[in-house]
Amino acid sequence: GMVLVTFSAIMFASGENLIAAFLPEIVTEENMGKMSGYGWSLGYFGGLLTLGICLAYITWAKQQGMSETHYVPVTLLITATIFALTAMPTFLWLRERAIPAEWDRSLSSLQVSFARLKHTFKEAARFRDLVWFLITLGVYQSGVSTVVVLAAIYAQEVMGFDTQSLIVLIMVVNVTAAVGAFICGHLQDRMGSVPTLAVTLLIWIVAVLAALFAREPAHMWIAGNIIGLAMGASQSVGRALVSKFSPAERAGEFLGLWGLVNRLSAIVGPLSYGLINYWSNGDHRMSLLSTLSFFIAGLALLSKVNESRGKAAAFSSGAIIDDTVY
Known part of the structure; x- marks a missing residue:
């Protein structure tokens, strides 16, 4: 079972990167x-639809006297079915417009991938705004990942939410x-991605502070909704900004780095929360305070990102990898 879960997680992450690579195309x-923004918005509604169907089935299954060992596997099947159905339009109607890059056929695709990655690091100075933003992304996304993973635990253990209230909160x-x-x-098409992201990080800071000082469930409801607004906004802007900073012929490569940074932050953020929680003898508010630091640091780092310069670097890039790779 763990092998299948791991495999599905890897495939989902890979698919997310490939879908993102289509954006500039x-x-x-x-x-x-x-x-x-439309893509992320529809994704959240899709998750809400899946959650609603699964909850309806679980309610029915419990009324029939079924145990968890019977109805939990069915919810996985429901999720997989919805995932497959909603993915079908991509395979049926989406056509690639980019011309696949040529490479030395004596090299494996894995060797080519590592060679391209090595070349990208060598070109860090040319794409300095992209590199700086990826660092910024890794910092603030660590905070986002922490909230996504541990918000439910915080709501239950600190704010006293029961399971039913927690499920409703997640749906909202x-x-x-x-x-x-x-x-x-x-907003980002009008204001620019960097200013919009700065606003979303400020909203994140307000949201975490609201959760930190919440003393009643009603306060957590307010904090939760602010978190929702910030979460959808920051994820949408991050992907779009990396797309703007990516040369058209290397969008897949650079958005792959975007995905890698997101995956790493999903480890760093919750791990830091857990360590602080352990050292503070289970003080969730102290742990949440450490999470706040990711958003503050991310906002400070973002001030170094120049959107116009980053887009200009992507537009003017004619860099190719060494002929020994292609």
Whole structure:
């Protein structure tokens, strides 16, 4: 079972990167933020739909006297079915417009991938705004990952939420996240991605502070909805900004780095929360305070990212990998 879970997680992460790589290929720079926002927004509504169907089935199964060993596997089947059905339009109607790059056929695709990655690191100075933003992304996304993974635990253990209230909170947060992604998509095409992201990080700071000082469940409901808005917005902007900083011929490569940074932050953030929680003898508020530092640091690092310069570097890039690779 663990092998299948691990395999599915790897495939999901790979698919997320591949989908993101299509963004600069099928939209213009003028509406990239909006379309990225639409994608995240629909994704949250899809998650909400799946959760609703699974909850309806679980309620029915419990009424029939079924045990968890019977109805939990069915919810996995429901999720897989919805995932497969919603993925079908991509395979049926989406066509690649980019011309696949040529490479030395004596080398494996893995060797080529590592060679491209090595070449990218050598070109860090040329794409300094992209590199700096990836560092920024890794910092603030560690905070996002921590909140996503541990918000439910915080709501239960600190705020006293029961299971039913927690499920409703999660569903409401999905709705506000979809709204945040949708609104943010329009804003970043008008304001620019960096200023929009700065606003979302400020919202994150307010949201975490609201959760930190919450003393009643009603306060947590307010904090949760602010978190939803910030979560949808920040994820939408991050992907769009990396797309803007990526040369068209290397979008897949650079958005793969975006995915890698997201995966690493999903480890660093929750791990730091757990360590602080352990050292503070289970003080969740102290742990949440450490999470707040990721957003503050991310906002400070973002001030070094120049959006115009980053887009210019992507536009003017004619860099190719050494002929021994291609």
